[in-house]
Amino acid sequence: MRAIQVKQAGGSFELVEIPTPTPGSGQVLIKVIACGICGGDEVCRSGMFPGMTYPRIPGHEAVGVITALGDQVSAAWVVGQRVGVGWHAGRCDNSEACEHCRRGNFFVCTKATGTGLTLHGGLAEYMVADQTALVAIPDTLDSIQAAGLLCAGLTVFNAIRLSNIRPGDTLAVAGIGGLGHLALQFGRKFGYRVVAISSSSAKRSDCLNKFGAHIFIDTTTEDVPARLAELRPKLTLGTSVNAKSITDLTPTWPSNAQLLIPV
Numbered sequence: 001m002r003a004i005q006v007k008q009a010g011g012s013f014e015l016v017e018i019p020t021p022t023p024g025s026g027q028v029l030i031k032v033i034a035c036g037i038c039g040g041d042e043v044c045r046s047g048m049f050p051g052m053t054y055p056r057i058p059g060h061e062a063v064g065v066i067t068a069l070g071d072q073v074s075a076a077w078v079v080g081q082r083v084g085v086g087w088h089a090g091r092c093d094n095s096e097a098c099e100h101c102r103r104g105n106f107f108v109c110t111k112a113t114g115t116g117l118t119l120h121g122g123l124a125e126y127m128v129a130d131q132t133a134l135v136a137i138p139d140t141l142d143s144i145q146a147a148g149l150l151c152a153g154l155t156v157f158n159a160i161r162l163s164n165i166r167p168g169d170t171l172a173v174a175g176i177g178g179l180g181h182l183a184l185q186f187g188r189k190f191g192y193r194v195v196a197i198s199s200s201s202a203k204r205s206d207c208l209n210k211f212g213a214h215i216f217i218d219t220t221t222e223d224v225p226a227r228l229a230e231l232r233p234k235l236t237l238g239t240s241v242n243a244k245s246i247t248d249l250t251p252t253w254p255s256n257a258q259l260l261i262p263v
């Protein structure tokens with residue numbers, strides 16, 4: 001199969017031809033239909049994650065079809081089924097589960113693996129994934145659209161879901177890229193007053209007309225702290241990693257406002 005591979009920490013993304021993998025116990029083989037490219041793939045390339053080994057295939061926003069099953073795969077997963085794999089590559093799946101898995105906090109599983117970090121990712125024609133890492137993809141959801149939800153979408157969706165914001169409150173989203181443009185759409189559907197904050201005036205039209213923002217703040221021409229003090233968002237998501245832009249988002253109004261940096 002063809003795959004994008006990083007041969008060593010600090011290396012580059014290379015197109016290679018390697019044998020198609022075989023699923024082991026509890027794993028499935030997936031023919032990849034779509035895989036997003038994320039800033040997190042840079043972690044795979046640079047080797048900044050502890051315990052990484054190479055060569056490694058990046059890609060943690062993968063959607064595809066199951067083409068083979070390993071031993072001991074649950075009847076919930078069948079050949080021909082469309083599934084997705086995100087950053088989280090698996091967790092305890094037995095009677096000796098770690099304390100976190102027993103409590104349902106799978107994301108901090110002590111045996112957790114990372115797609116494209118400790119296991120190969122989806123920037124390849126085929127990938128093997130642990131059954132505990134799979135999500136079923138609804139028939140009505142396009143594979144390319146679904147792929148981006150598995151990291152960028154999940155990141156902002158959970159930031160909103162786990163915050164204290166309620167319908168009718170104001171949500172501000174700073175940085176309208178992969179994460180931000182999804183956060184605006186989730187926010188509109190959740191029933192918030194949605195504020196988009198961007199340094200790119202070219203994004204104004206898409207934010208207001210396509211992604212559902214009610215208000216657009218252009219950071220190059222407007223005083224962001226003053227505008228936010230006036231709009232008083234209950235939740236602000238800072239999705240661009242930039243010291244000044246994050247500082248500008250820090251709430252100055254007396255309330256229980258939250259600032260989350262979901263990266």
Ligand SMILES: [Zn+2]
Pocket residue numbers: 038039040041060087151152
């Ligand atoms: Zn990612």
Ligand SMILES: [Zn+2]
Pocket residue numbers: 091092097098099100101102108109110111112
């Ligand atoms: Zn565990």
